[in-house]
Amino acid sequence: MTRKLSYAEALLEATHQEMAHDPSVVVLGMGVDDFRGIYGTTKGLAETFGPERCFDTPLSEDAMTGVAIGAALGGMRPIHVHIRMDFVLLCMNQLLNIAAKARYMYGASVSVPIVVRSVIGRSWGQGAQHSQGLHSLFMHVPGLKVVAPSTPYDAKGCLVQAIRDNNPVMFVEHRMLHFQRGTVPEHLYALPFGHARVLSPGTDVTIVGISYMAVESLRAQSLLAEVGISAEVIDPVSLLPLDVDTIAASVAKTGRLLIVDTAWTSCGATAEIVTAVFERLGGRSVPFRRLGYAAAPCPTTKNLENLYYPTPATIAQAAHSLVRGDKQPWQPRSVEAPEVVEFKGPF
Amino acid sequence: MTRKLSYAEALLEATHQEMAHDPSVVVLGMGVDDFRGIYGTTKGLAETFGPERCFDTPLSEDAMTGVAIGAALGGMRPIHVHIRMDFVLLCMNQLLNIAAKARYMYGASVSVPIVVRSVIGRSWGQGAQHSQGLHSLFMHVPGLKVVAPSTPYDAKGCLVQAIRDNNPVMFVEHRMLHFQRGTVPEHLYALPFGHARVLSPGTDVTIVGISYMAVESLRAQSLLAEVGISAEVIDPVSLLPLDVDTIAASVAKTGRLLIVDTAWTSCGATAEIVTAVFERLGGRSVPFRRLGYAAAPCPTTKNLENLYYPTPATIAQAAHSLVRGDKQPWQPRSVEAPEVVEFKGPF
Amino acid sequence: MNQTEVFYRQVLRIRRVEEEVARVYPTDKIKSPVHLSIGQEGVSVGICAALRKTDVVCPTYRGHALYLAKGGDLNAMIAELYGKVTGCTRGKGGSMHLIDVAAGVLGASAIVGTTIPLAVGYAYAQRVKKTDTVVASFFGDGAVDEGAFHESMNFAALHKLPVLFVCENNFYSIHSPQLARQPHANLCDRASSYGVKSEQLDGCDVPELYARAQAAVESVRAGDGPRFLECMTYRFREHVGPNEDFHAGYRSREEAEPWFARDPLRLLGQRLDPIVRTRIEAEVELEIADAFAFAESSPFPPSEELLADVYLEAQ
Amino acid sequence: MNQTEVFYRQVLRIRRVEEEVARVYPTDKIKSPVHLSIGQEGVSVGICAALRKTDVVCPTYRGHALYLAKGGDLNAMIAELYGKVTGCTRGKGGSMHLIDVAAGVLGASAIVGTTIPLAVGYAYAQRVKKTDTVVASFFGDGAVDEGAFHESMNFAALHKLPVLFVCENNFYSIHSPQLARQPHANLCDRASSYGVKSEQLDGCDVPELYARAQAAVESVRAGDGPRFLECMTYRFREHVGPNEDFHAGYRSREEAEPWFARDPLRLLGQRLDPIVRTRIEAEVELEIADAFAFAESSPFPPSEELLADVYLEAQ
Numbered sequence A, B: 001m002t003r004k005l006s007y008a009e010a011l012l013e014a015t016h017q018e019m020a021h022d023p024s025v026v027v028l029g030m031g032v033d034d035f036r037g038i039y040g041t042t043k044g045l046a047e048t049f050g051p052e053r054c055f056d057t058p059l060s061e062d063a064m065t066g067v068a069i070g071a072a073l074g075g076m077r078p079i080h081v082h083i084r085m086d087f088v089l090l091c092m093n094q095l096l097n098i099a100a101k102a103r104y105m106y107g108a109s110v111s112v113p114i115v116v117r118s119v120i121g122r123s124w125g126q127g128a129q130h131s132q133g134l135h136s137l138f139m140h141v142p143g144l145k146v147v148a149p150s151t152p153y154d155a156k157g158c159l160v161q162a163i164r165d166n167n168p169v170m171f172v173e174h175r176m177l178h179f180q181r182g183t184v185p186e187h188l189y190a191l192p193f194g195h196a197r198v199l200s201p202g203t204d205v206t207i208v209g210i211s212y213m214a215v216e217s218l219r220a221q222s223l224l225a226e227v228g229i230s231a232e233v234i235d236p237v238s239l240l241p242l243d244v245d246t247i248a249a250s251v252a253k254t255g256r257l258l259i260v261d262t263a264w265t266s267c268g269a270t271a272e273i274v275t276a277v278f279e280r281l282g283g284r285s286v287p288f289r290r291l292g293y294a295a296a297p298c299p300t301t302k303n304l305e306n307l308y309y310p311t312p313a314t315i316a317q318a319a320h321s322l323v324r325g326d327k328q329p330w331q332p333r334s335v336e337a338p339e340v341v342e343f344k345g346p347f
Numbered sequence C, D: 001m002n003q004t005e006v007f008y009r010q011v012l013r014i015r016r017v018e019e020e021v022a023r024v025y026p027t028d029k030i031k032s033p034v035h036l037s038i039g040q041e042g043v044s045v046g047i048c049a050a051l052r053k054t055d056v057v058c059p060t061y062r063g064h065a066l067y068l069a070k071g072g073d074l075n076a077m078i079a080e081l082y083g084k085v086t087g088c089t090r091g092k093g094g095s096m097h098l099i100d101v102a103a104g105v106l107g108a109s110a111i112v113g114t115t116i117p118l119a120v121g122y123a124y125a126q127r128v129k130k131t132d133t134v135v136a137s138f139f140g141d142g143a144v145d146e147g148a149f150h151e152s153m154n155f156a157a158l159h160k161l162p163v164l165f166v167c168e169n170n171f172y173s174i175h176s177p178q179l180a181r182q183p184h185a186n187l188c189d190r191a192s193s194y195g196v197k198s199e200q201l202d203g204c205d206v207p208e209l210y211a212r213a214q215a216a217v218e219s220v221r222a223g224d225g226p227r228f229l230e231c232m233t234y235r236f237r238e239h240v241g242p243n244e245d246f247h248a249g250y251r252s253r254e255e256a257e258p259w260f261a262r263d264p265l266r267l268l269g270q271r272l273d274p275i276v277r278t279r280i281e282a283e284v285e286l287e288i289a290d291a292f293a294f295a296e297s298s299p300f301p302p303s304e305e306l307l308a309d310v311y312l313e314a315q
């Protein structure tokens, strides 16, 4: 139980084990069968399971999404991989107009068990078109499920669940998460969706960190601890369905809510979580904040990029001001994430 | 000043006048030059301004969006019309990856003055793929503007503004709005974005109705008046930028907030408005509700479709429960909107 | 029954179903857009005759003909148009989303072009599962301008997938004539550029179409890769709705006359003994009357259906 | 200068700029993915020679060569790679989003295929404005599989727009060889299916390419509609990054050898007097050194730039 894997290795293991176990699982996407294997997450699958079950695709994201959906209608469980989440913008028609609606629109006579994996890019000048976290677009649409695990353990369990799920699942990764290491059991396990994970308990403020921001929130928690503030860090893991209960219970306890996303905030997951928590809390209101990308496309130059994202320091500062008020300004140490510092590709 | 036009006529007049006034305005889209002319909103433009400035497109939404953007880069002010908002899902890549980002990503050396008009469908069995209100997807993305006027007066003024705006503007219409009539001045006027409109003042509850839901909210207001509840109905008009001030000021006055959208609620405009208003109100909290589409694709059969949408009765009921609490149940008269009852196409 | 009788019966049945839909339409019992295929039935009938029951077709929103030709349940179709819970999608999809999985009719879509890659993906699944099922993807002359068509052709050809691409070229996309959308009207050239064998066929001559389709289907089933059939046909009614629209100005009745003369129903009927025809007509009328009666007497879906079946959850 | 000298100078300049980028890269001063066009420069140089200054090109993320060949500002390009505010996008776009409006270089995009319709739209604007500007859209052999390519070809051909489509076929999309993506390798056939005249050209022979491009541009400018040029070329370095990658396994050095032998720089160099070559080389080195010095000494953008220029508001 103490075996450690990277997040990327956990994804590969989940896929490998599910493919071994279920012949209907197929993997498609640009580069899934090349020597890089999507940061190692699909490496060796084509060799082990054959080129029919793990195949490269032409640059045709729209139709390839349709192909995945059609294959699902024909009995497969396809995993469609996009090396950047930005490319799913080419797939919106198939995902929203067909995948999300097929079961309902066809009166329950079909289902669409597909997984769409996509990776949010960051660092080393990825820029405006290689850095978007677009999960909220999918959270808007009934019929889809959206998960964004942050730990290797959850990555494996959620990917297995996503593959077995009978519905279209958007599986959101983050390039900086691929390097995270953690305990991952060897056996095959599935984690049901709709369950948030309290990554680390606390009493003064609830910090909800989405995807990679869960990691950054844990770092913020350490900074806050230095000044005597106890933050509870929650990873929602599953964004649709969303586990409002767990978050609301935490907020009821701490009395303060900070939500941090690796995405824009307007109509984002942060807005949804604030609103859903307030709905759940009934009349009670608590101080809250939301943090996310700056309201701009992502710039490439490093000094602007650094300002673009929430960081442990800005997260801690926001939590601090929720707890202590703005009158007690505080400047935490600035810690730049090692994975961000070290990243230079491959892209 | 008391000349009345339909919403559709107001759109045609705005386009006609702007085309007469600015030779760089061009209109493209499937069917813009046929005898139907997008419900009359583009009728006669090709005849008046020639087939180069008002032209039909092949079924190629993705590239035609790129063509519109490219024409804008080349000095035009294109208006790209989609007879259903659902079709913009084919345009997401160009709109989000290029149009929204071009100015920033290219260091202010270009701008993309395009207008994307799209119509939310409803009634007569439009079904899952001809009924979506997808404005929140665009509200998520910096670089875009989103407007959804509900009155003929605002329709004209906002479309003129959208055409003159130097940025990509998503102009959201609703099929049921096209039939609305109202006072529209003949002269050319532009309404700056970022201004909500208090359609009708009140004191007990603020109802924010988006697009066609502004019309339904006014009907709800009448129902509420019958039981002595005074609702203030606000049309945000501009969704990005959003006029949080006006809404928050109203909420500060009435102490209650109900938001009604012609879209799903998860990560929707309703969540954004709740969150933004609460941010603006600082510590103060007020009872609120959000209403929108049922969390499902849109069914075609009439009795289910009726349940799918907020109606004057369900809006009034929600407002009533915010004001009087749930312990005083109330069943308002059910009024089905005449435009919904009468609609049988053309589609 | 001989082949002509079978074809006549099928074309007639589709024609009469749609004529009944048009007749009932003004009563507002069918609260749904209807895209009638009157005039175009020959294509569906000729192609489906070449398919096996286990083969699969992907229709468009103009899908009544294909649904029926492939053996879709008539009662469930009419009930669907009436919005009844006995409809093929339980009243949730209407005329534009017909489906009958048992009969090999995959769901139709109201977004032009979307089902083309679905057909290709379905065919890919057959490849993995090592079945010999053939998938026929139907679409209009407008749909071939969508990028999805090209991406689908390329991928299907790349993997030699068992797909029969059937373009029903009725020369119009809504009111837009072909040459207003396509610089080069020979759609077969587009298919050929992917190395996909393609032929232009007469959609009015059902027996001939059937013969050519048979050869194409055989080759597809043998693993020779996809084929493309461009079937020339003509829509007699308006794009959507029950009426004719020659007064609208975008096309003339004169343009339609030669097509009326070559109406597939007429061509087949001419080759039959009037007595046989009368018998078939009577049978068809009975069946249709039953289907409409079934639809009329079926209940609407209960309110719980609103939120049912958004997801399929494991039991 | 004679033509060979001009071509040699241009190819050399691009080559040396990119070699310098590769040399500097390990210092981490260029914190940006770089898609080098080393080996492919001939295409940009040959085509741009046939264009006027007022003509416009649309590059891809592999756009250094085209940017420079069309006359883009070298200082602004290197500063951009360094993330400096003096860069052509003020440090906001990096290597993948080069632009120089004054030089007729429209912005490059990191999303494959997206700029193809932009070029067509830009050309449409020229039609409306009645200019005689020609727009050249550059893209790779991978991009032609995107639906946007087809939709763009169809529309450009339909309106006979002044677009020159230039496919730089380097046989790979990242690590994926052409035949793993395309059943039928002759990309000209795709263009021809829209009635667009197309030719396959040798991307290494700059003078010949220039001659053919000139004829094509003339015809485009004359209003005869778009043309498609498939230019065969080869990428010497890895897909992204400064290094060679023949060890990676997806392609061999043996495959590359014939291309090295036909390196456009070499072919041109052979035709020049060594003295002339040396002079040109010296000039080029000076200019490049200046550009890197400019980049090094330029400031990074100030923090206010983070939220500047998301929108353009009327003053």
Ligand SMILES: Cc1ncc(C[n+]2csc(CCOP(=O)(O)OP(=O)(O)O)c2C)c(N)n1
Residues within 6 Å of the ligand: B030, B059, B061, B087, B090, C062, C110, C111, C112, C113, C139, C140, C141, C142, C143, C144, C170, C172, C173, C174, C239
């Ligand atoms: C993606 C998309 N764009 C536009 C429409 C509107 N629309 C509905 S049917 C149609 C015409 C399609 O023509 P064609 O493919 O020739 O089929 P036909 O109607 O002639 O059978 C159009 C443009 C749509 N439904 N989907």
Ligand SMILES: Cc1ncc(C[n+]2csc(CCOP(=O)(O)OP(=O)(O)O)c2C)c(N)n1
Residues within 6 Å of the ligand: A030, A059, A061, A087, A090, D062, D110, D111, D112, D113, D139, D140, D141, D142, D143, D144, D170, D172, D173, D174, D239
């Ligand atoms: C729409 C999209 N899909 C995938 C990618 C990832 N990607 C970046 S470059 C590239 C290869 C494109 O090949 P080609 O068009 O031949 O150009 P080349 O790199 O060879 O110059 C791919 C797949 C992308 N950037 N955009």
Ligand SMILES: [Mg+2]
Residues within 6 Å of the ligand: C140, C141, C142, C168, C169, C170, C171, C172, C173, C174
């Ligand atoms: Mg047609």
Ligand SMILES: [Mg+2]
Residues within 6 Å of the ligand: D140, D141, D142, D168, D169, D170, D171, D172, D173, D174
């Ligand atoms: Mg290439």
